[in-house]
Every structure is written in structure tokens, then in C-alpha cells.
Amino acid sequence: QKEVEQDPGPLSVPEGAIVSLNCTYSNSAFQYFMWYRQYSRKGPELLMYTYSSGNKEDGRFTAQVDKSSKYISLFIRDSQPSDSATYLCAIAMKTSYDKVIFGPGTSLSVIP
Amino acid sequence: DTAVSQTPKYLVTQMGNDKSIKCEQNLGHDTMYWYKQDSKKFLKIMFSYNNKELIINETVPNRFSPKSPDKAHLNLHINSLELGDSAVYFCASSPRTSGSLGGPQYFGPGTRLTVL
Numbered sequence: 001q002k003e004v005e006q007d008p009g010p011l012s013v014p015e016g017a018i019v020s021l022n023c024t025y026s027n028s029a030f031q032y033f034m035w036y037r038q039y040s041r042k043g044p045e046l047l048m049y050t051y052s053s054g055n056k057e058d059g060r061f062t063a064q065v066d067k068s069s070k071y072i073s074l075f076i077r078d079s080q081p082s083d084s085a086t087y088l089c090a091i092a093m094k095t096s097y098d099k100v101i102f103g104p105g106t107s108l109s110v111i112p
Numbered sequence: 113d114t115a116v117s118q119t120p121k122y123l124v125t126q127m128g129n130d131k132s133i134k135c136e137q138n139l140g141h142d143t144m145y146w147y148k149q150d151s152k153k154f155l156k157i158m159f160s161y162n163n164k165e166l167i168i169n170e171t172v173p174n175r176f177s178p179k180s181p182d183k184a185h186l187n188l189h190i191n192s193l194e195l196g197d198s199a200v201y202f203c204a205s206s207p208r209t210s211g212s213l214g215g216p217q218y219f220g221p222g223t224r225l226t227v228l
Contacts, residue, residue, distance in 0.1 A: 032216075034216050034217075036219075038153075041222075041224075042221060042222070043116075043202055043219035043220055043221045043222050044155070044202070044219045045219070046216050046217070046218060046219075049216040086153060088155065090217075099157065099160075099168060100157065100217060102154075102155040102156075104152070104153065104154050105153050105155075
């Protein structure tokens with residue numbers, strides 16, 4: 001079983017839709033969770049990060065973590081064509097160093 | 113102001129050559145990383161340095177040698193380049209306080225390496 005699994009898509013939605021992006025992970029030792037957005041031919045850009053279960057909101061973006069189910073989600077409200085990108089979930093655990101595991105990414109297209 | 117910068121942005125070279133990629137961050141972070149993103153967009157860590165000390169060294173061929181002259185710089189030297197080395201290489205940095213959870217990672221724009 002892979003450490004992080006994510007549906008690669010592609011996911012195509014109309015402008016204004018609510019988008020739900022999801023990841024599952026296998027190791028309950030993971031302690032912090034991140035979402036990155038990557039536009040084509042660009043570096044990953046940090047969107048949100050959280051250490052705890054529950055919801056964290058930032059503008060149109062909401063990150064949700066359920067540690068009991070080992071499930072993380074990113075919701076995008078009122079999606080815009082500029083949201084079209086690949087979204088990567090990332091998880092990490094504290095050991096003697098911080099090792100971050102990235103999901104393979106979900107490709108999202110928001111159609112005007 | 114670019115927070116994490118990499119040079120060069122593109123690198124095209126022949127098999128067997130040796131090349132270097134440079135990375136600099138002006139965020140004041142303690143930890144820097146090299147990642148490889150292959151054609152399937154999978155992002156995989158290669159190395160990590162914390163205050164010039166190597167802390168992560170994944171199963172990477174020893175043709176790859178990182179070097180951190182100071183905590184703001186992390187370079188990657190690749191010897192005897194092979195076709196399979198073609199990928200996008202990303203540098204990243206994060207704040208990290210010893211004994212506590214680290215912070216999230218901030219990425220550079222990437223270096224697209226093509227080996228012919």
C-alpha cells in the first residue's frame with residue numbers, strides 16, 4: 001500500500017462549482033498535512049497546511065483532516081478558471097528529520 | 113523578490129556530461145531540499161540539509177552529490193548524466209526548529225533537465 005494515495009483525475013468542473021479533492025494515507029504517525037497547487041511548468045505553491053484534525057479555512061479554500069480515517073480533503077468554493085492546476089497533497093511526520101511525502105496530484109480544469 | 117531561486121531554469125546536455133544546479137533561498141530557513149519530478153509528475157525527495165548538515169539522503173545514485181556551502185544555498189552536482197536523469201529538479205526550503213515539528217516547504221521554480 002502506498003503511503004499517500006490521490007486520484008490523479010483529470011477532474012473537469014464548470015466555473016463556480018465546488019471542488020472536492022481528496023487523499024488517503026496509510027500511516028497514523030503522520031502529523032501534519034499540506035496542500036500544494038502546481039501550475040504547468042511551475043514549482044509547487046503552498047496553499048494550506050495544518051497540524052490538527054478538523055477544518056481550516058482560507059478564503060475560498062478549506063482543508064479538512066480526519067486523522068481517525070486517515071483522510072484529507074481540499075474544498076474549493078466558487079471555482080475559477082485560474083484554479084486550473086494540479087493539486088498535490090503532502091503529509092509529514094516528525095522523526096529525527098522532517099520527511100514529506102507527496103501524493104501524485106490531481107489535475108483540475110475549471111471550464112468557463 | 114524571489115524567495116527560492118534556482119539556476120539554470122533549463123538545462124540540455126549530452127549523456128555522460130557533468131552538470132550542476134544551484135539553489136538559493138532568502139527566507140531565512142534552516143532546511144533545504146532537492147526533489148525530482150518525473151514525467152508522471154511524481155515529486156520525490158532526494159536530499160535534505162539542515163544548517164549545512166545532510167539529514168535526508170534517499171536512495172539516489174551516488175552520481176548525485178549535494179553541497180551546502182551555507183544554510184541559504186544548496187547545490188546539486190550530477191556526474192555522468194544518463195537519459196533517465198531527465199526530469200524537473202526542484203529546490204525547496206522550510207523553517208525548522210530542532211525538536212519541534214517543522215514548517216511547510218516552499219519551492220523554487222524548478223530546473224528542467226533534458227539529457228540527450
